[in-house]
Amino acid sequence: MIKMQNISKAFGNNHVLKDFNLEAKKGSSLVILGGSGSGKSVCLKCLLGLLEPDSGDMTINKTRINGLSQKQRTRTFGQIGMLFQNAALFDSLNVWRNVAFGLIEGQGMNPEQAHEIALLKLAQVGLQESVAELLPNELSGGMRKRVGLARAIATEPKILFFDEPTTGLDPIMGQVIDELIVSCVKELGATAVTITHDMQSLRRIADDVVMLFEGRDIWHGSVQEIDSTDNPYIRQFVEGSSEGPITMPLFKLGAKGS
Amino acid sequence: MSLVRVPINILRLILRLIGGNTWRMIEEIGAIFRFCVLSLIAIVQPPFYFRLFLQQLLNVGYYSLPVVGLTTLFSGMVMALQTYSGFSGVGAEATLPRVVSIAIVRELAPVLAGLMLAGRVGAAMTAELGTMRVTEQIDAMHTLGINPMRYLVAPRILACTIALPILVALGDSLGIYGGYLIAVYKLGLNSANFIDHVLDSLQWIGVFSGLCKAAAFGFTLSIIGCYFGFHSRGGAAGVGIATTNTVVISSILILILNFIITEIFFQVQL
Known part of the structure; x- marks a missing residue:
């Protein structure tokens, strides 16, 4: 189980997370929903140990993870898989070396064995063997995401994080990636935390949902409850309306006082 | 009021x-x-990534050979011409080999090689690590359980610290050879005399101070290059600023360190 309790994080005077709470049950898929700049990525970076929260507790399987180094995290929970928004593939390495990176450099596996596993994982995300020797800059956006997903699941982690997995993809490729995420999470029996603002993607991958607004968790519930809730923030997000409690500052060219 | x-x-x-x-x-x-x-x-x-260290050693050392070699060769030539034009007026042209070799070994080769590598290697390190930072590749490395300081920074720093003294040793030879070419073939000095004077003037402490400087410059420029790359922000523009900072700051630090190390060896020699 992944838990965040009263997490606050500020950058100077910019308070990004304010007493944020989250709970992802073991083996479930939790989606953090929120608009741009609501603090979703900071929340994920805190969980990954890339940022240290100013206050609050983070636990995985009841073990406090605040201040733990990556090595200590790996030792305690095994590998953690992460799919980055832009895949974050190592551009100097070819596809199979990207997928096998954690196995070779992290676990010390011999390259031949890692190569076999990388090809298996690539097949699992629907990529052919011929892709293995290509460099990341030779791939399309959807293929890059698939390679990123293959890299995330290569070490068979029990915890998976996804940062806006469908952003920048066409709807069909978005659905393919979502289906791959669901099947990979199910196959591994992993606990997954995803951040997104894509409602269609949320409906496909989420078991539970947390709505994040201005650094606070303002709604928790299951994916089925999302359509029946009368929470005005959720309603506005579901309907994709510009009218509601969530306001976006618009600066019009030539407008007085803008 | x-x-x-x-x-x-x-x-x-x-x-x-x-x-x-x-x-x-x-x-x-x-x-x-x-x-x-x-x-x-x-x-x-541990772990130490030996393959990456060798890769960096090749990149920093071998691929910088032409730059350092040409710089020191022509500096030696210029040094010979300038020394001759300055010293021949007082009949001291015989000191030319001594002046050229001391200047090259103690000052010109290490400083020029350091400055050249700050531009060639330091800037490349910042650009490479900076791009990795802004495209989240360094974060990805973290999540895969690999310490980027060990994987990316340590091999670069070690390679630079080891490669620069080797480059400077080669630069010393080429610089003196440049002086020799001008002194013997243009200014008509005796070849055997030139070699004798150079060997007389080269003391171990002079050579050692030059190599110490080179190691210190290599360490400094790689630390600065990796630091600014590692802390790049704001996309391509941020990486550009970081690269400029690397070249400017490491060049200034090389010149300051040069004075400090020269002063230390000056005190030792007294």
């Missing part, structure tokens, strides 16, 4: 500006020092 307040407010603004910049500079120096300590820990702690 308000007329008095205007200069006070301006003064306050100036002081705030100076104070703010000074504070930021102190913070930056502290951060670089911390990065330096973390890098040293990364170098001595």
